Amino acid sequence: MTKDEIQTFIDEDINPGLEMHGGYLLAKDFDDEKKMLMIEMGGGCQGCSSSTVTLKLMIGHALREKFPSLLEIQDVTDHHAGVNPYYG
Secondary structure (H helix, E strand, C coil), X not given: CCHHHHHHHHHHHHXXXXXXXXXXXXXXXXXXXXXXXXXXXXXXXXXXXXXXXXXXXXXXXXXXXXXXXXXXXXXXXXXXXXXXXXXX
């Protein structure tokens, strides 16, 4: 499991769903030793009041199903800087 493999999965399987609300997800960093992924939410997801729920229920589930050794997903998004959140 590498950051690039994770981003490819995100681009193919997660971002199409987020794009319906004008959002997207980026794999910012991956710590292979800790099996920790740092993600950033952009577009309509940045600052969206439902972003935490989306991360826990949809994104986290999909990532852990594809990459079962992934132990932690950390949101490093600056949600206060969002200029056009889907649910503001």
